[in-house]
Amino acid sequence: MTLHAEVNIAQLCKTGEELCGDNVQVTRTADSLIVVVSDGLGSGVKANILATLTTKIASSMLARGASLDDVVETIAQTLPVCRERKIAYSTLQILRIDHFGNATLVEFDSPRTLLSRAGHVMPFPAQTKTVGGKTVLAGHFELQEDDWVVLVSDGVIHAGIGGLLPLGLGWDGLAARLAEDVANATDTSDICKSLLSCCEGYYLGKPGDDTTVVAVKVRRPRRLNLMMGPPVASEHDADVVRRFLAAPGQKVVSGGTTATLVSRVIGKPLKVSLEYHDPNVPPIAYLDGIDLVTEGVLTLNAAVDRLRAIPELRRSTRKDGASLVARLLMDVDHIHIWAGGAVNPAHQNPLLPSDMNIKLQVLGRLRTQLEALGKIVQIEWV
Amino acid sequence: MLIVEICMGTCCHLMGAQDLLDVLDALPADQRRLIEFKGVTCFKNCGKGPSVKINGNFLANATPELLFEVLQTNLQ
Numbered sequence: 417m418t419l420h421a422e423v424n425i426a427q428l429c430k431t432g433e434e435l436c437g438d439n440v441q442v443t444r445t446a447d448s449l450i451v452v453v454s455d456g457l458g459s460g461v462k463a464n465i466l467a468t469l470t471t472k473i474a475s476s477m478l479a480r481g482a483s484l485d486d487v488v489e490t491i492a493q494t495l496p497v498c499r500e501r502k503i504a505y506s507t508l509q510i511l512r513i514d515h516f517g518n519a520t521l522v523e524f525d526s527p528r529t530l531l532s533r534a535g536h537v538m539p540f541p542a543q544t545k546t547v548g549g550k551t552v553l554a555g556h557f558e559l560q561e562d563d564w565v566v567l568v569s570d571g572v573i574h575a576g577i578g579g580l581l582p583l584g585l586g587w588d589g590l591a592a593r594l595a596e597d598v599a600n601a602t603d604t605s606d607i608c609k610s611l612l613s614c615c616e617g618y619y620l621g622k623p624g625d626d627t628t629v630v631a632v633k634v635r636r637p638r639r640l641n642l643m644m645g646p647p648v649a650s651e652h653d654a655d656v657v658r659r660f661l662a663a664p665g666q667k668v669v670s671g672g673t674t675a676t677l678v679s680r681v682i683g684k685p686l687k688v689s690l691e692y693h694d695p696n697v698p699p700i701a702y703l704d705g706i707d708l709v710t711e712g713v714l715t716l717n718a719a720v721d722r723l724r725a726i727p728e729l730r731r732s733t734r735k736d737g738a739s740l741v742a743r744l745l746m747d748v749d750h751i752h753i754w755a756g757g758a759v760n761p762a763h764q765n766p767l768l769p770s771d772m773n774i775k776l777q778v779l780g781r782l783r784t785q786l787e788a789l790g791k792i793v794q795i796e797w798v
Numbered sequence: 799m800l801i802v803e804i805c806m807g808t809c810c811h812l813m814g815a816q817d818l819l820d821v822l823d824a825l826p827a828d829q830r831r832l833i834e835f836k837g838v839t840c841f842k843n844c845g846k847g848p849s850v851k852i853n854g855n856f857l858a859n860a861t862p863e864l865l866f867e868v869l870q871t872n873l874q
Binding site: 672673675676687692698711713 | 804808815835836837
């Protein structure tokens with residue numbers, strides 16, 4: 417069974433600093449998710465540069481297939497040396513999870529990564545080993561559905577020093593807190609918010625260190641199928657529609673002609689709404705068995721704009737086609753776009769650019785935006 | 799009963815199909831009761847939008863004024 421690793425990040429800057437000295441890079445490759453966390457020496461600009469260098473080097477190398485040992489060695493040898501302390505230093509945590517849930521972790525000088533399964537919280541299993549003259553912790557673990565992995569910087573472990581807890585929250589304190597939180601959390605943003613607000617509270621609103629929480633949850637992927645445009649060869653219409661309907665996940669049909677075609681193949685009537693919720697977005701339609709039916713290029717173009725402002729999209733209750741489709745896309749992980757290659761006679765107006773260009777442009781914008789949001793997008797030309 | 803189908807497709811939308819819906823509001827209530835408005839995805843007549851069909855009769859390049867006139871003629 418393929419699994420999806422959902423990631424969320426939350427950070428606090430040390431009081432008085434504008435830049436966070438911790439840095440996190442999340443990269444998705446064709447077969448895995450890579451999370452790199454680093455805490456740079458000190459705070460502010462210098463720490464931020466060190467941490468960013470570390471995470472950028474590590475994630476770029478890993479995304480191009482370098483081994484974890486090579487990455488640690490490269491970082492140990494290339495970080496710039498601090499003029500005052502005469503050392504080059506940043507912590508490093510690398511977590512890699514493939515689509516089957518196989519997780520690999522490497523830690524250098526960071527707090528132990530937490531693993532939570534069925535309400536129990538434990539350190540992610542790892543052994544010490546020496547790489548490039550540095551002692552690191554490395555481990556493998558097979559994750560299952562509903563497992564959580566939480567990476568933190570030492571600002572979380574020390575939360576409360578100078579505030580409410582003289583000795584800080586500590587790893588055990590954090591683990592106890594996480595055990596309570598996972599019982600009530602539905603997604604990774606809940607865990608991030610809850611742990612970070614806990615730290616901020618213990619610091620009495622004045623964090624003594626940069627504080628970072630990265631929560632990862634492994635779950636079944638949520639899938640959505642989006643059909644836009646009729647197939648290039650009309651004799652394949654019925655086949656394509658049947659395959660589309662049989663695919664796992666939600667179904668969205670975008671485009672009037674496409675919707676008419678689907679309605680004809682499944683033998684159910686298409687009901688077009690006359691209600692405008694936004695003057696720039698044509699009305700939606702209803703078809704049994706399809707989660708959402710919208711107009712094509714104008715709606716999807718507007719949906720890309722909605723997806724660029726996720727917080728606003730979450731808050732809004734707008735019911736126009738673009739907001740509806742954007743909300744569905746926002747909440748899924750895997751998006752299969754069934755792009756029809758047929759030339760649309762509707763767009764053969766000499767005043768408009770060629771249809772393929774419009775469709776390709778919208779498709780390109782949509783794909784770029786969805787990938788920026790961490791979604792896995794597959795485009796199939798039919 | 800008069801059946802009025804308005805195209806809600808991309809081109810007709812861009813050519814102002816939305817304005818035709820204003821005709822709905824402009825009609826007196828007793829006339830409104832005699833008309834059934836429907837949305838349609840496409841009449842395959844995109845070059846001459848906005849497109850409307852009134853009891854099966856095609857009306858191309860429709861404007862709110864033109865639609866209002868045609869409706870009045872049909873209702874008499």
